[in-house]
Amino acid sequence: MFDLGRSFLATVERRPHTIAITDGDFRRTYAEWLDDIQSVARGLESLGLGRSDHLVVVMQNRWQMATLHWACQFAGVIVTPINWRSTAREVRYCLENADACGVAFDGAGADAVLACREAYAIPRIAVGECGDDDKVAFDSLLGGHGELLCRAAPEDISLMLYTSGTSGKPKGVPRTHRAERAAAVAHVAQNLYRHDERTLGVMPLYHTMGVRSLLSMALIDGRFVCVPKFDPEATLEAIEREQVTNLYLVPTLYHLLIKHPTFSAERVASVDKLGFAGAAMSVGLMAQVEDAFKPSLFVNHYGCSEIYTFTIDQQASRKPGSSGRASLNQRIRIVRVGAESPDDIVPPGEEGEIIADLAGDEAFYGYWRRPDADRKALRDGWYFTSDMGYFDAEGDLFVTGRVDDLIITGGENVSPAEIENALSLHPQVDEVVVAGLPDEQWGQVIAAFVKPRGNVSEETLDQYCIDAGLARFKRPRRYLFVDDIPKSAVGKVLRRVLLTDRADSLAAK
Incomplete structure (x- = not known):
């Protein structure tokens, strides 16, 4: 190889x-x-x-x-x-x-x-x-x-x-090198890249998505268009100037692009293929992105730094919320939360922890000088992701959150993703994150942190959840309206920041 x-x-x-590469005037x-x-x-x-x-x-x-x-x-x-x-x-x-x-x-x-x-x-x-x-x-x-x-x-x-x-x-x-090349080849295949593709190099090169964009272009004689730091206008200018053909971004960056005042379909007309990873894309945002770009391919990629790809769905909007099925180089299972064995598999429809086969071509061999982390995550040839999910009746994977994000309220297990997807479709909700707040009676109560687009009340959102068919125990008991949703440098929502830095102060008001 x-x-x-x-x-x-x-x-x-x-x-x-x-x-091969551009960076402003540099070529x-x-x-x-x-x-x-x-x-x-x-x-x-x-x-x-x-x-x-x-x-x-x-x-x-x-x-x-x-x-x-x-x-x-x-x-x-x-x-x-x-x-x-x-x-x-x-x-x-x-x-x-x-x-x-x-x-x-x-x-x-x-x-x-x-x-x-x-x-x-x-x-x-x-x-x-x-x-x-x-x-x-x-x-x-x-x-x-x-x-x-x-x-x-x-x-x-x-x-x-x-x-x-x-x-x-x-x-x-x-x-x-073997794992990195295998991941890049799979990325090319799963995103249907051709010779002469041009990708936006804005996802950080300290992140697995950024590295994959860099390597995949080199394998297919493609162009890597550097954008040193994400800025919506600079990014749109780069897409327009270099006639970028594909985007591979976290959902947050799509949100910022299409909401920018100077965004137009004409400016991104060269973009034909979209991919996202790094976080779930809400149903509401997915519909907006598809309408804005009208891509021929819309890929939901689920993976991590340790094993680049777990699953792929090349028709992301076909079944909103689905992460598709195992990728070219992987096998995945759902096991009981807290399982010690990869054979403790749960039936379709039941939530559990997602695990991946370490024999896959893209997999790492273990953490750098962290035997404690290896013992926690690597068992009997499988990588325990700490992600929650389930397979539906057709065999598609739905990722519902992190094991640590699971809300236990009144003895019921509730995943935030279902509630977030429901609320994201409300026209006055710009962004929403759901988390559990400590509660003496219920153990945890479900709280929705909402960044609104305009005036909207708790009562309106609660009725919207009812109309969406959410079970009573899954409906938020608290709505906390915020000016922004904290995110990491690569666009991942920082739930812990919401819970530790904001929930207490907002609850006291």
Whole structure:
């Protein structure tokens, strides 16, 4: 099997003069970009980074970051990207945990990196006018000539992502060239990509969705259109300028795009295929997105950093809420919550924990130096996701939330997703998140955090739930109207923030 470096070489040999990457006015063909990538790869070696060493990258989605990603694939270095919004403490943890042999950063991550004593013991590669006097300027790594580097083997580690760390320290997820290439090939197949596709490179390259967009384009001679930081107008400009053909975004970014004042069908007319992942898309938003883009393909992708793809539904609006069926490289099961064995399977229609087969081509082998996390998540060859879901009578998967998000009220188990989907269809509801609030009598009461579009009352929303057919015990007992819904840097709803930072203060009013 090819490693990723050889995969890139194959594309260069096949279509050397095709545009590979753009970033505003910056453009490179595959042949030109290979020269840059190889020069940077040799530069990494000259700085002492070798096969299986970690390079931590704290950078926005600029062409320099994409170039470093590919340079690491050729040099056998493990690219270890982290959120450019990270604090100095978070950067320090990752530098130490990964035993980093180098760190690369731009202006967005400079303050945090340079506040870490650990960064001064290793080479520091800076993009632009940031950093200390001893930094290595990224531009100084360009323009060199020498032997063609292709150091990695398929079983070498290509990439290490860090999970979000919502409970405890972030966990390193090392992924081999073999797993990364398999995930990219499956992404191409499952999204029906063709030669010359053009994708928007706005999902962060420290996130599995961003990495998949980068790799998949290189496999099919496609174009990766960098957007360093999501901004609706800048994103629309990039789509229009580069005639982007497909989008792969979290639901939040679709929401922000179609609600932007300058959005129009004409500006996104080149977009033919849509995909989303990272979070569930409400039924209401799904209908709005489909109406706005009118795509030929609308893919709901369910997966994670550890195992890229669990399930795929190529007709997302066919059965709203469904995540489809197992992907090309995966098998999934639903087991009883708290099960110790992957054989403790629940029948169709019954909720349980979703688990995935670790023998799948896209799967990781275990967390980086976290045997405790391995013991919790990896059992008898299966990955226990901590996601809740069920199979319907036709065999389609419905993901209903996290095990920790399950609301237990009056002894009944309630998943937030069903209530969120019902309320999302109300014309005066912009966004909604449902969670459980502590209650002495009921254990938990169901609360709906609503970002309204206009004036709407609790009574109106409660009647709407009744009309939608929600069982009485599933209807929210509290409606908390908020100005915004807190989300992570990649658009995931932060329920814990709502519960810890907002619920108490709102309940006291």
